[in-house]
Amino acid sequence: MQPDPPPTIDLDNGATTRPDPAIMAALLDRQATLYANPSARHARGRAAAEALETARGRLAGLIGGAPAGLIFTGGGTEALGLALLGAPGGSGRVAISAVEHASVREAAGALVERRGWALDVIPVDAAGRVQPEALTAHIGPETRAVAIMLGQNEVGGVNDIARLAPVVRRAAPRARLVVDAVQALGKIPIDVAALDVDCLAMTAHKLHGPRGIGALWSRAPLEPLLRGGGQEGGRRGGTQSAPLALAFAEAAERALAERGHLAAMRDRLWGGIRAAVPGARLTGPPCGPGRLPHNLHLCVPGLPGEPLLNLLDVAGVYASAGSACRRGRFSPTLAAMGHTADEGAWIRLTTGRFTTPAEVDAAVERFADAVRRLRRLCGPAR
Amino acid sequence: MSDPDEALLMARVGELWLKGRNRDHFVRALHDNLQTALSAALSHVQVMAGRGRLYVGVGRAEDVPRALAICADVPGLVDVARVERCPPTLDAIEAAALALVEARWAGATGSFAIDGRRTQKTLPFSSSDLNRRVGAAVLAATGLRVDLSRPDRTLSVEVGPRRAHLWTAACPGAGGLPVGTAGGALLMLSGGIDSPVAGYLAQKRGCRLEAVYFHSPPFVGEATRAKVQALARRLAARQGRLTLHVAPFTDPQLAIRDHCDRRMAVLLYRRMMYRIADRLAGRRGLDALCTGEMLGQVASQTMANLTLVDAVCDRLVLRPLLTHDKQESVALARRIGTYETSILPHDDCCALFLPDHPVTRGTAPLMRGQESRIDVDALVEQAAQGVESVEIEP
Numbered sequence: 087m088q089p090d091p092p093p094t095i096d097l098d099n100g101a102t103t104r105p106d107p108a109i110m111a112a113l114l115d116r117q118a119t120l121y122a123n124p125s126a127r128h129a130r131g132r133a134a135a136e137a138l139e140t141a142r143g144r145l146a147g148l149i150g151g152a153p154a155g156l157i158f159t160g161g162g163t164e165a166l167g168l169a170l171l172g173a174p175g176g177s178g179r180v181a182i183s184a185v186e187h188a189s190v191r192e193a194a195g196a197l198v199e200r201r202g203w204a205l206d207v208i209p210v211d212a213a214g215r216v217q218p219e220a221l222t223a224h225i226g227p228e229t230r231a232v233a234i235m236l237g238q239n240e241v242g243g244v245n246d247i248a249r250l251a252p253v254v255r256r257a258a259p260r261a262r263l264v265v266d267a268v269q270a271l272g273k274i275p276i277d278v279a280a281l282d283v284d285c286l287a288m289t290a291h292k293l294h295g296p297r298g299i300g301a302l303w304s305r306a307p308l309e310p311l312l313r314g315g316g317q318e319g320g321r322r323g324g325t326q327s328a329p330l331a332l333a334f335a336e337a338a339e340r341a342l343a344e345r346g347h348l349a350a351m352r353d354r355l356w357g358g359i360r361a362a363v364p365g366a367r368l369t370g371p372p373c374g375p376g377r378l379p380h381n382l383h384l385c386v387p388g389l390p391g392e393p394l395l396n397l398l399d400v401a402g403v404y405a406s407a408g409s410a411c412r413r414g415r416f417s418p419t420l421a422a423m424g425h426t427a428d429e430g431a432w433i434r435l436t437t438g439r440f441t442t443p444a445e446v447d448a449a450v451e452r453f454a455d456a457v458r459r460l461r462r463l464c465g466p467a468r
Numbered sequence: 469m470s471d472p473d474e475a476l477l478m479a480r481v482g483e484l485w486l487k488g489r490n491r492d493h494f495v496r497a498l499h500d501n502l503q504t505a506l507s508a509a510l511s512h513v514q515v516m517a518g519r520g521r522l523y524v525g526v527g528r529a530e531d532v533p534r535a536l537a538i539c540a541d542v543p544g545l546v547d548v549a550r551v552e553r554c555p556p557t558l559d560a561i562e563a564a565a566l567a568l569v570e571a572r573w574a575g576a577t578g579s580f581a582i583d584g585r586r587t588q589k590t591l592p593f594s595s596s597d598l599n600r601r602v603g604a605a606v607l608a609a610t611g612l613r614v615d616l617s618r619p620d621r622t623l624s625v626e627v628g629p630r631r632a633h634l635w636t637a638a639c640p641g642a643g644g645l646p647v648g649t650a651g652g653a654l655l656m657l658s659g660g661i662d663s664p665v666a667g668y669l670a671q672k673r674g675c676r677l678e679a680v681y682f683h684s685p686p687f688v689g690e691a692t693r694a695k696v697q698a699l700a701r702r703l704a705a706r707q708g709r710l711t712l713h714v715a716p717f718t719d720p721q722l723a724i725r726d727h728c729d730r731r732m733a734v735l736l737y738r739r740m741m742y743r744i745a746d747r748l749a750g751r752r753g754l755d756a757l758c759t760g761e762m763l764g765q766v767a768s769q770t771m772a773n774l775t776l777v778d779a780v781c782d783r784l785v786l787r788p789l790l791t792h793d794k795q796e797s798v799a800l801a802r803r804i805g806t807y808e809t810s811i812l813p814h815d816d817c818c819a820l821f822l823p824d825h826p827v828t829r830g831t832a833p834l835m836r837g838q839e840s841r842i843d844v845d846a847l848v849e850q851a852a853q854g855v856e857s858v859e860i861e862p
Contacts, residue, residue, distance in 0.1 A: 185842065393814065396686035458687065463718075 092402040095445045097355070099380055099438035100239060100269065103408055106340065106439070109333050113296055116329035124326050125317065134328040141331035148338055148348040149267075149286060149447025150277035151303045157318045158301050158326055158334075161270040162289035163189040165302035168322065169285035170231055171196060172308035178230030178260070181206040183216045184422035185240070187266055190233045191418075192237045203230070214370040214423050215420070218253045229258035236286075237270030240419045240434055241370030241413040242381025244274060251282035262306040268292060273348060273378050278303060288338075290330070294439055295337030299330040299425075344439055349379035351446055356382050358450030362389040363457050369420070369432065380437045387430035389460050394431040397456035403449050406434045433459075458461070475532050477524040478633055479539055479548040482643055490649070498522065498544045498646040504708040505538050508862055519587065519628065524548075536639050537854045543672045543706065544649075545641030549624075551633040553759060558593055558601050561632050565602045565623060566609055572636045579615030580606060584625040586751035593625060596846060598625060642672060647707045650674030652754040653786055654745055657700060657712070658680050659692050659751055662760030662789055664806040665797050669788035670758045671706050678854075679703070680745050682717035686824035688815040697860060698809050711752075715744050716854040720847045725821040727841040734768050734818055735830045736838055739780045740847065746781040747852045756784040760795070763790050767828035768818075776830050 096104065116137075122130035124138045139153070146153040160163045170180070171195040180194045184207050197203040206224045211217055216234050225232055232254050237244050247265060254263050262284040267276060272293035278286055289300035304321075314323040353373055359366055359382075369383040377412075386394065391407050398405050407417070416427040425432075481498060499515050499522060506513040513535060522545075526535050532550055538550040554564040565582075573580075584598035593601075602625060607614060612621075626633045645738025657679040667677050681696045698711060704710035720740040724733055745757050761769045765803040778785055789797055801807035 390687075392689065393686040396689040399690055452818065454687075463686070463722065465722075 094402040094404060095441075095449045095452075096404045097435040097441070097449055098404040098406050099441070100434060101438035102291050102297070103294045103438050104440060105291075105296060106337060106417075109295060109337050109340070112336070113329050113333040114413075116306075116332060120328050120332075125315065125327055126219070133253075133326050137328040138326055138331050139326065141335040144335040145288075145301060145331075145338060148276070148301065148335075148342065149271075149288075149303060150279050152305070153288070153306050154304045154319065156301055157308075157321050158299060158331055159322060160298060161194070161291070161300035162187075162266070162287050163300075165287035165289070166190050166264070166266055166268075166302045167193050168302050168308060168311055169262070169287060169304060169306075172311060172321070173197075173231055173262060174307055175201065176230070176307055177202060179204040179206055179226070179228045180231045181208055181225045181229050181258075181261075183208045183235065183245075184210050184234055185214050185238050185243075185419040186235055187239055187268070190235070190264075190266060191220055194231075194233065198229075204228075208232075208234070210422050212423055213376070214238050214241045214369075214419060215245050215371065215376075216250060218249060221250055221253050222257050225254065225258040225261065227258065227260065229261040232258060232261045233264040233265055233266065235266035235269075235275060236281075237267070237378040237381075238370070239269045240259045240417060241383045241423070242269075242378040243371050243380060244270065244376050247281040247283060255282070257460060263398060268300075269378055269381075272338050273345055273380060275342070277449065282385055288302040290337055291336040293337050293341035296333050299327065299334050301334070341439065345379055347439060347441075351374070351441045351443070352380055352382050352435075354443060354446045355435060355437065355450065356384075358447065359450065359453055360386065362450055362454035366457075369425070382437075383433070384428045384435075385425075385432050386457055389431040389457065391427075391431040391433065393463070394433060394456055394460055396461060398433075398453065401452040403452050405454075406436075407432055428453065471508065473527070473529050475529045476551050476553060477526060477528045477532070477535060477539060477548055478518075478551040478635065479522040479524065479641070480546045480548040480638075481520070481522065481544060482641070482645075485772045494544070494646055494649050495522070497648045498542070501646055501648070501707065502539060502542050503788045505542050505705065506535060509538055509703070510535060529824050540639045540641055541706065542646075543642045543644040543674070544646035547638040547641050549635040549638035551635040553631050553633050555633045556591060556627045556630065558598065561598070561625060561627065561634070562602055562605045562709055564632070564634050565625065566605055569606050569610060569623065569634060573610060573612070573621065575652065576610070576612065578620035579613040579618075580610075581614065581619035581622050582606065583622050584623065587628045589624060590629065590821065598627065614824040624718060644672035645674035647671050647674060648676040651756065652676045652678065652752070653756040653758040654713075654752065655679040655703075655758045656741065656745055656760075657696055658760070658816070659695045659699070659810065659812075660760065660816075661801050661807065661810040662762060662765075663799050664703060664760075665804065665811065666758055666760040666786075666788045667703045668706070668800065668804045668806075670786055671703065673788075675756070675758065676707055676785070677703060677710055677758070678713065678754060680713040680715055682741055682744070682817055683714050683834045684716075684718045684721055684817040684820065687718065687721070687820050688817050691806065692814040693810055695809060695814050697858070698757070699806055701862060702806050702809070704860045709862070710860045712858045712860050713748055714856045714858065715748070715851050716856075717741070717851060719745075720744075720842075720851060721817065721820055723842045723847055724838075729827075730821060730823045731825065731827040732830055732834065732838055733822055734826055735773060735776060735835065737818055738768055738773075738777050739835060739839070740775045740844070740851075742781045742785075743844070743848045744851045746783055747848060748855060749783055751852070753849050754783075756786050757781065758786040758788070760789055760790060760797075761787050762794070763826075767826070770829065772829050772831075776832060776835055817839070830862040 124135035
């Protein structure tokens with residue numbers, strides 16, 4: 087007989103989040119009623135188009151952008167791909183920060199391979215953030231696109247885009263500034279005008295919304311990646327989903343309104359772990375305005391990472407080694423910050439809107455227990 | 469067979485006829501394996517034994533392609549075809565042949581041949597009578613030429629004392645022997661490419677498999693165990709169900725790490741695995757172990773090192789891939805549908821706690837010396853006792 091597994095505690099909200107039941111109920115309802123093709127001319131189609139535009143306006147309003155700039159996509163990866171690969175042709179350079187998500191790294195790689203662009207990688211500081219001096223040194227008049235993420239997905243650093251944008255304008259006047267806000271949307275206030283960004287990528291599933299919808303806000307010209315139908319102002323072909331778009335807007339609004347909870351739970355978690363696991367070190371910027379409110383990334387020195395994650399998995403605590411999109415290799419983000427794999431176990435714990443104080447306390451206990459067990463297993467021989 | 473929707477498949481059995489007195493046993497096993505494989509996917513399928521053949525009644529004609537594909541994957545069959553049947557007279561056969569040709573060869577161009585045979589010489593016509601009669605009718609009814617040496621298509625007719633069977637296309641079967649007729653083997657299943665292929669090849673030569681997977685939590689994650697289960701499920705399809713034994717392997721590995729020369733860890737791990745598998749096979753009444761090892765593929769699979777693992781186990785060790793190349797194994801893995809699962813990332817417990825420069829060649833005295841530092845028997849017994857067995861359904 088196996089004992090019952092412990093109730094699971096989801097601290098992997100940086101990978102994805104549990105859909106909000108209220109938003110899902112409304113979504114399901116609208117899937118049944120608001121299903122018409124928004125391009126159709128009849129009454130039902132017009133109703134779907136109106137709902138789609140409402141969603142567009144609400145989401146654009148949330149980031150202070152013009153609704154016409156907002157393009158619905160299948161998700162964050164597509165939004166980033168559109169911002170970079172959709173840049174009009176010609177030769178040039180693309181500069182990306184050293185801690186960008188794989189979707190940006192690989193899109194930039196495609197610009198190099200297919201269009202012969204040159205790639206510049208902007209180094210980050212020890213907290214994983216881009217500093218103006220480093221940016222200046224890696225962009226120039228040839229630079230056509232600069233990608234710097236707003237909130238870093240692994241270590242949670244928030245880049246000061248408002249300070250970096252003027253550097254881009256000055257040093258690389260032809261460049262579009264592409265900002266990955268997939269982790270940041272709903273976690274910190276965003277104002278595209280104040281930040282002076284050209285393209286901002288977002289997704290719904292990271293903030294308790296549905297999977298399968300994201301958006302790119304852009305004021306830069308774009309060549310569509312998907313053609314056929316001329317939807318989204320000719321920038322993204324394919325029938326839109328008004329129900330998904332509304333659910334996305336609602337999820338983002340709700341996330342932003344309740345974001346205080348994320349930091350409260352994260353701080354409780356870090357406080358608990360710091361007390362229970364001597365030696366555990368925070369990676370990235372200190373908890374505060376320079377860090378995404380749901381993100382905790384830490385290193386337990388002297389222990390291997392995968393086994394700690396495995397023990398947490400068996401104990402019902404969902405965590406991750408960093409980005410869920412990579413496995414088996416050391417994180418390029420941590421490497422760019424000057425870290426190595428043998429420093430210890432690198433673990434990312436990310437809170438969500440449904441994380442409770444009781445869960446956090448139980449997770450701290452299980453985490454400490456897993457560390458103790460692994461220390462015993464790794465023993466003096468290690 | 470009165471329902472017009474019902475279809476009949478005819479499967480020809482392979483080497484079974486070489487097996488003398490075992491023949492009934494082999495045919496029965498094949499019958500049961502076919503029925504199990506078909507019933508797992510389709511309803512209204514009935515396997516029936518005939519003279520030198522197995523027949524499959526398929527209740528719904530639209531299930532025929534699926535049923536043919538399933539039959540083609542069951543070891544022990546040479547080929548399988550959808551057949552029509554009729555009384556064993558030339559008139560009836562001619563009518564059936566014309567109906568079949570009209571259905572299957574409508575609009576076809578090129579050449580054809582008739583491959584007519586009698587299973588008994590007591591019929592009132594010869595095989596050449598049969599071929600001439602059917603051939604002339606088909607020639608007149610279609611625009612096709614006759615070409616007996618390299619025909620584009622063939623109509624086969626087999627006439628027995630009570631019935632004739634006709635078909636136009638046969639799918640090649642998997643060949644080999646029915647699963648279960650060669651005894652039971654314990655497959656050492658890792659998450660990699662080779663071990664599932666080795667299991668498939670052993671099944672194809674008639675082995676009924678159980679599998680053992682060595683699990684080293686927390687150094688190896690649950691995702692790897694889930695991956696092994698997915699691979700076991702693919703193998704289970706060929707034999708109805710498969711018992712997967714998950715053997716706890718953390719303690720033997722830690723003992724080796726802490727007390728032995730780590731440069732020899734891989735060989736020591738493998739000797740422990742073989743001992744545990746051997747004990748488990750004995751308990752389960754299995755005659756052999758089966759592994760995915762390939763001669764010289766990695767340092768632990770040299771002749772010298774294979775000798776070192778064979779030395780700790782009493783049983784026959786089947787190594788179906790021993791002389792294959794990696795590319796051959798990959799091609800087979802793709803064919804049996806395990807490749808996509810095998811290449812998912814997984815943890816390999818043999819890679820744990822290794823120094824930078826492992827010893828690639830061991831000797832028996834060296835191994836015994838290292839093993840004297842740990843309680844081999846107790847560790848083997850403890851692992852064998854701790855085995856968790858899961859029944860895997862296809």
